[in-house]
Amino acid sequence: MIPESFVQELLARIDIVDVVERYVPLRKAGANYSACCPFHSEKTPSFTVSPSKQFYHCFGCGAHGSAIGFLMQHAGIGFIEAIEELASSAGLQVPHEERNRAERAKKAPLTEVMARAMHFYREQLKATPKAVDYLKNRGLTGEIAAKFALGYAPDGWQGLQQVFPDYNDPALVECGLVIVNEQGRRYDRFRDRVMFPILDQRGNVIGFGGRVIGQGEPKYLNSPETPLFEKGRDL
Numbered sequence: 001m002i003p004e005s006f007v008q009e010l011l012a013r014i015d016i017v018d019v020v021e022r023y024v025p026l027r028k029a030g031a032n033y034s035a036c037c038p039f040h041s042e043k044t045p046s047f048t049v050s051p052s053k054q055f056y057h058c059f060g061c062g063a064h065g066s067a068i069g070f071l072m073q074h075a076g077i078g079f080i081e082a083i084e085e086l087a088s089s090a091g092l093q094v095p096h097e098e099r100n101r102a103e104r105a106k107k108a109p110l111t112e113v114m115a116r117a118m119h120f121y122r123e124q125l126k127a128t129p130k131a132v133d134y135l136k137n138r139g140l141t142g143e144i145a146a147k148f149a150l151g152y153a154p155d156g157w158q159g160l161q162q163v164f165p166d167y168n169d170p171a172l173v174e175c176g177l178v179i180v181n182e183q184g185r186r187y188d189r190f191r192d193r194v195m196f197p198i199l200d201q202r203g204n205v206i207g208f209g210g211r212v213i214g215q216g217e218p219k220y221l222n223s224p225e226t227p228l229f230e231k232g233r234d235l
């Protein structure tokens, strides 16, 4: 968990104009900056960035938020990842609150969630000829796919709803399987990807790596850091 005080400190230290400008060329327009919106297609600029209020707003599509929200929306990453990236660009170290015993005890259901997701992805692979063909073309047999529990995350925004009827369950977000955007909408992190489960020493699924089948970015997408999965320790 990242303390809220750190989020506030980070927002105070960075300038949203600098952050947006890394991705979108901005033009000064009075007190604000403007550009053609990166989130919808347009010919005349309706996207503005306010240095005094430290937010962006699009009068065309309604996109709106802080520097953190911009990075999440523009790079398609989660809240914690956006914080990490902004902190490193500002030279700040992200403090992670000590996990107490209650939080550690919550780990068990999370591994169940991950196991259920893995089974779902495996079933989806069997039912998706283009994903099977992709693996075959890379020299991976059905035997290998079974041995490593390879799977396929279907194309679509909420594929996991098929196995998690309670799609709003916070555990899905905590596991890094579902992303919540600034508008509160939830969607699957992994879509139209071949899925490689990452296991711990006891054989629990603690994360996934997903590779796009066709064109698309990023080519490889890994689970974010979660209570189950700490990249520095587990990879």
Ligand SMILES: [Zn+2]
Binding pocket: 037, 038, 039, 040, 047, 058, 059, 060, 061, 062, 063
């Ligand atoms: Zn827009």
